[in-house]
Amino acid sequence: MATSPERTKRPLTEPSRRLEAVPAYMFAELERRVAEKRKAGIDVISLGIGDPDRPTYPEIVAAMQTAVADPANHRYPSNRGREEFRNSCAGFYAERFGVDIDPETEVMPALGAKECIYHLCSAFLDPGDVALASDPGYPVYTGGPALAGAAATLMPLRAELGFAPDLDGIPVDDLERARLMFLNYPNNPTGAIAPEGLFERAVELAREHEILVVHDNAYSETTYEGYVAPSFLATPGAKEVGVEVFSLSKGFNMTGWRCAAVLGNPDAIASYWRLKTNVDSGMFEALQMAGVAALAGPRGPIEEMNVIYARRRDLLVDALREIGVDVEPPKGTIYVWAPVPDGHTSVSFAELVLEEAAVVVSPGSMYGPSGEGFFRISLTTHDERIAEAVTRLREHLAPGA
Numbered sequence: 010m011a012t013s014p015e016r017t018k019r020p021l022t023e024p025s026r027r028l029e030a031v032p033a034y035m036f037a038e039l040e041r042r043v044a045e046k047r048k049a050g051i052d053v054i055s056l057g058i059g060d061p062d063r064p065t066y067p068e069i070v071a072a073m074q075t076a077v078a079d080p081a082n083h084r085y086p087s088n089r090g091r092e093e094f095r096n097s098c099a100g101f102y103a104e105r106f107g108v109d110i111d112p113e114t115e116v117m118p119a120l121g122a123k124e125c126i127y128h129l130c131s132a133f134l135d136p137g138d139v140a141l142a143s144d145p146g147y148p149v150y151t152g153g154p155a156l157a158g159a160a161a162t163l164m165p166l167r168a169e170l171g172f173a174p175d176l177d178g179i180p181v182d183d184l185e186r187a188r189l190m191f192l193n194y195p196n197n198p199t200g201a202i203a204p205e206g207l208f209e210r211a212v213e214l215a216r217e218h219e220i221l222v223v224h225d226n227a228y229s230e231t232t233y234e235g236y237v238a239p240s241f242l243a244t245p246g247a248k249e250v251g252v253e254v255f256s257l258s259k260g261f262n263m264t265g266w267r268c269a270a271v272l273g274n275p276d277a278i279a280s281y282w283r284l285k286t287n288v289d290s291g292m293f294e295a296l297q298m299a300g301v302a303a304l305a306g307p308r309g310p311i312e313e314m315n316v317i318y319a320r321r322r323d324l325l326v327d328a329l330r331e332i333g334v335d336v337e338p339p340k341g342t343i344y345v346w347a348p349v350p351d352g353h354t355s356v357s358f359a360e361l362v363l364e365e366a367a368v369v370v371s372p373g374s375m376y377g378p379s380g381e382g383f384f385r386i387s388l389t390t391h392d393e394r395i396a397e398a399v400t401r402l403r404e405h406l407a408p409g410a
């Protein structure tokens with residue numbers, strides 16, 4: 010009896026080993042404290058999450074309203090995407106980035122950058138393979154490889170290199186095992202912009218070691234002081250070795266819509282397509298038409314958002330400097346990334362800010378070991394709440410307060 014095969018099976022509710030390999034979420038204690046404070050009636054201001062507070066631009070909403078009323082859009086879409094959507098992505102890339110995209114073979118829709126990054130891991134990684142992941146970085150760069158049964162090797166982003174990875178310091182063994190490399194500029198969480206020469210060096214390494222570069226372009230439209238972020242695909246040779254995931258979530262206030270595209274190397278896109286035909290049935294065609302309206306729409310609303318974010322950024326940077334936090338205003342993204350004061354860890358400082366000011370900031374260590382010693386503040390909270398948070402920081406955390 011004891012040797013029946015059933016006895017050797019794992020309990021029915023136990024998740025797969027791949028799921029168990031996903032790094033555990035380690036900030037339960039902080040969340041518990043936030044919940045406790047709110048329950049006690051304390052008005053906690055969260056500057057933790059990066060999720061635009063302003064509505065999607067009206068012309069995009071109007072395009073969706075029209076498209077959703079058309080029964081032609083109610084049936085299964087194809088994973089390949091509508092011609093209009095692919096054409097408008099290609100048009101946007103030509104005009105905005107000077108990048109030539111073949112709408113037939115070099116672009117397809119993705120149900121958000123998160124989905125796309127995860128599925129690129131499934132499409133390209135086997136057990137034993139490695140993905141090179143920015144550290145600190147967007148959590149899917151490590152979770153995606155783990156769920157594909159592969160491994161992530163961290164590339165620390167070095168402050169002294171402008172929060173770039175030291176590509177020339179990656180051990181050859183890791184380069185030999187690596188099949189993917191994740192880069193992301195303007196960068197979450199550090200707010201850094203792509204340092205000169207980084208993309209060029211990535212293309213060289215990718216060629217030399219057969220690595221597909223995945224550039225996560227979530228923030229190219231959210232920049233300040235006249236800085237215009239490039240596409241990775243504008244780098245000579247990039248299309249031979251890489252793809253770019255372009256998300257409409259942040260720049261167009263569309264996080265809830267799940268609208269993105271993957272562009273670049275046609276063979277890589279064909280593999281993603283092949284995988285996706287086994288996973289989902291494409292992007293709602295009405296949403297694709299909303300995406301067209303976004304990409305072909307006026308830039309005014311984007312510029313207005315950037316003015317709003319820059320104002321919030323400056324308020325926060327001033328307040329942080331007053332409480333002794335030395336911070337440079339970022340040129341892009343919706344985040345301020347700052348070093349914690351001496352004597353603190355990322356978590357102890359986040360806890361202090363919560364206790365003293367009832368403000369939530371994200372511990373930098375949430376985004377990887379190299380985030381230790383930093384914290385992240387998001388700019389996606391209403392102006393009045395940001396102003397209130399700033400007042401509280403000054404009142405409760407300034408030296409001598």
Ligand SMILES: *Cc1c(COP(=O)(O)O)cnc(C)c1O
Nearest residue numbers: 121122123147197227256258269
């Ligand atoms: C917000 C964010 C995403 C998520 O984009 P979606 O298109 O909403 O899935 C991806 N990458 C980075 C770096 C982000 O900050």
